[in-house]
Amino acid sequence: MRLSGFRHFLSRLPSQSKLSLSLSQPGRIAGCISPNGLRFGSSTLETVRFSKRICSVTSIAVMDGDKASSTAATSETAVGMSNERNCAEAHCGTKAEDGLENKNERHKKGSNKKAWSKNKKKKEPWYRNRGEQKRQKLQPGELEDADEEGKKERPKNNRRQDNWDANAPKTTPHEGSFAHPDMQKLFHVEVDVPATSNVSEGEDAPDGKLPKRKLGILVSFLGSNYGGFQINAGQRTLQAELELALFRAGIISSSNFGWPSKYSWSNSARTDKGVHAAAQVCSMKGEMIFHNENSDISLEDQLNAMRKKVNEYLPVDIRVLDIERVTKPFCARTNRDKVRYQYMVPSYVLCSREEVSNAFKSTERDTANETGNRLTPMEASNIVSETITPEILQQARSKLVGYRTNASQMSRLKDALKVFEGTHSFHNYTRRIGANDASATRYIISFVPLKPIVVPGEKNDDTTGDDTEWIPVQVTGQSFLLNQIRKMISAAVDLARGTVTREKIEESLTKKCRMKVNVAPAQGLFLDRSFFDSYNRQKAQNSDHRPLNWVEGEEIPAAVKRIEEFKNDKIIPHIVKEEANEGNFLKYLYCQDVLHAHDIYSHFDSSESGKVSDDLDGI
Numbered sequence: 001m002r003l004s005g006f007r008h009f010l011s012r013l014p015s016q017s018k019l020s021l022s023l024s025q026p027g028r029i030a031g032c033i034s035p036n037g038l039r040f041g042s043s044t045l046e047t048v049r050f051s052k053r054i055c056s057v058t059s060i061a062v063m064d065g066d067k068a069s070s071t072a073a074t075s076e077t078a079v080g081m082s083n084e085r086n087c088a089e090a091h092c093g094t095k096a097e098d099g100l101e102n103k104n105e106r107h108k109k110g111s112n113k114k115a116w117s118k119n120k121k122k123k124e125p126w127y128r129n130r131g132e133q134k135r136q137k138l139q140p141g142e143l144e145d146a147d148e149e150g151k152k153e154r155p156k157n158n159r160r161q162d163n164w165d166a167n168a169p170k171t172t173p174h175e176g177s178f179a180h181p182d183m184q185k186l187f188h189v190e191v192d193v194p195a196t197s198n199v200s201e202g203e204d205a206p207d208g209k210l211p212k213r214k215l216g217i218l219v220s221f222l223g224s225n226y227g228g229f230q231i232n233a234g235q236r237t238l239q240a241e242l243e244l245a246l247f248r249a250g251i252i253s254s255s256n257f258g259w260p261s262k263y264s265w266s267n268s269a270r271t272d273k274g275v276h277a278a279a280q281v282c283s284m285k286g287e288m289i290f291h292n293e294n295s296d297i298s299l300e301d302q303l304n305a306m307r308k309k310v311n312e313y314l315p316v317d318i319r320v321l322d323i324e325r326v327t328k329p330f331c332a333r334t335n336r337d338k339v340r341y342q343y344m345v346p347s348y349v350l351c352s353r354e355e356v357s358n359a360f361k362s363t364e365r366d367t368a369n370e371t372g373n374r375l376t377p378m379e380a381s382n383i384v385s386e387t388i389t390p391e392i393l394q395q396a397r398s399k400l401v402g403y404r405t406n407a408s409q410m411s412r413l414k415d416a417l418k419v420f421e422g423t424h425s426f427h428n429y430t431r432r433i434g435a436n437d438a439s440a441t442r443y444i445i446s447f448v449p450l451k452p453i454v455v456p457g458e459k460n461d462d463t464t465g466d467d468t469e470w471i472p473v474q475v476t477g478q479s480f481l482l483n484q485i486r487k488m489i490s491a492a493v494d495l496a497r498g499t500v501t502r503e504k505i506e507e508s509l510t511k512k513c514r515m516k517v518n519v520a521p522a523q524g525l526f527l528d529r530s531f532f533d534s535y536n537r538q539k540a541q542n543s544d545h546r547p548l549n550w551v552e553g554e555e556i557p558a559a560v561k562r563i564e565e566f567k568n569d570k571i572i573p574h575i576v577k578e579e580a581n582e583g584n585f586l587k588y589l590y591c592q593d594v595l596h597a598h599d600i601y602s603h604f605d606s607s608e609s610g611k612v613s614d615d616l617d618g619i
Helices: 001-013 103-119 130-137 140-150 180-186 238-249 299-311 353-359 367-371 377-387 389-398 406-418 484-497 502-508 533-542 558-580 583-594 606-615
Strands: 019-025 056-062 067-071 078-081 212-221 276-287 318-325 338-346 422-425 440-451 453-455 468-477 525-531
Touching: 019 180, 103 453, 130 484, 212 238, 212 558, 238 276, 238 318, 276 558, 299 318, 318 558, 338 484, 338 558, 353 389, 353 583, 377 583, 389 583, 406 440, 406 484, 440 484, 453 558, 468 484, 468 558, 525 558, 558 583
Parallel strands: 276 525
Antiparallel strands: 019 056, 056 067, 212 276, 212 318, 338 468, 338 525, 422 440, 440 468, 453 468
16 A cells, blocks of 8 residues: 555554554654554554655554454555665564565556545644634633734834834934934024824825925035034034925925935935035935926926025035936935045145255154154144144245146156056055955046146235145045045155155055055045946936936036036135145144154054054044
8 A cells, every 4th residue: 555545544543553564674654643643563663654665565453452353455565665764764573575566556556646635634734723722812801902902003024023112103303314303402403394294105195295206416515514424413414404405495395304214315425524525416206396287397497496496495515506307216326336536635745855844844853753653643643733833834834835846746646646546455545444355455447636726825814825736636436445545645645756665555555565554634635526327328318317417528517517616616715725724734744754754654464453553544
């Protein structure tokens, strides 16, 4: 008999029956426990388990109590046996015989098994009636309360939430948004926020409301008065200011104000505290406030009116330069192909060490060389604050501010910047990243200096008002590490002025080298462009959306003209004025050529990397 037939035979045995099997060869029968709990065995068969190995049952004896009745089984019947040889085999009293079935007989018995399995009643899964079992455990008085509790709305996810409250609001405004009462009190901002309706993202707006569309927003700003771009609790950030202006203009609804995820906010780059941007790109889902089906106003005019409306609620150091319709899946961060930064280098940082020493001659201090130890940023900052008085700073400025570069210096600077182009390991040009870390490898597309410009100085009580020459340096890459651009500028300037060799710089870009590289001041850095070439080529051309034409080309778009206007009228004069008031580049030269004259570009062991990584933050 087959395995299924053998099980059916066992299920019909009386509850106190004993089973004796004689097999033609040793084997085991697994799962031979009938529904009434019988265990099968005899004096010669202790454990019986099924397997797929073929054996023959020569006889089956069934004993009911003391009386035994024998039932003859068809000789040479097959029972499925397993090939698992690690289980203990049950040996039978009779000798093994060769009882293999032929192929036709196996097919015939297989059809009988299929017919029997169709008529077999399937058991219900153990979890099918679990809820009913729980209800049966409740007392009759508790049954009604359980029904009422089940009617409460539960969270959509299946994760356990011990502190879940059905009556509590689903979410709260972001702690860094001006929709939060604490931010309003902290910065004395009055915002009239109507009661929210908790309309979730993606729901269709009720009839009579304005349509929502995905928008790309081009923004320029000065970052000196803000704690960075990204929204952050307890700080006045650029994203929070933009959100407030968009809300007051009506582009962000009251139900979404304070929840950036609801209107799908994203930005192409994150700028740190004090860093400026000429072309930051943001994406969001906003309401078309000038949409009117009965009007003939074009989409371009609607977007231009929205831009002007938002600027009415923004401070003067933040401007929205353009707004464009984008495709629904567009994301300013993930759709960006590359980014370009610009660093303003004052020409006097290219002067020789002797000229720097003469400018700071009255200090006559070489603290770093007295002890021979490397100075930490805190120690260097304390020395600068104690040594560089406003009088000494003014004296050094008067000697260096009139410095002008020549063609030979510009050629050396161009060659020095070209060393960083391509794919390299920039673990020496960032913080707390080892040489074997994959994130240290970056690709620099281009790194070039532009033609020097002369910026007029402002005359006041503290400055001389002399004109200063600045060299714009532009670097384009896919992405950058923390402090990477400022450290590359510092190394390239030292290479151009002859204080370090080209071999040293090339060695610093190899994974085997661990080297100290100082960092240039943050005041000269700003975000210049974000590029969306793939989006313009693949997405926008296949739809009714216009490409994000925010870069230079044969024809200069109006948005690009606004970018250049903000950069030349706001950002660059602000950098020049900030240097005239604070002298950050003069202090940087003092640290480079006096305090760190002998320990810069020095090697250190990998065991010191954790300690020295903090020293690489610069002044």
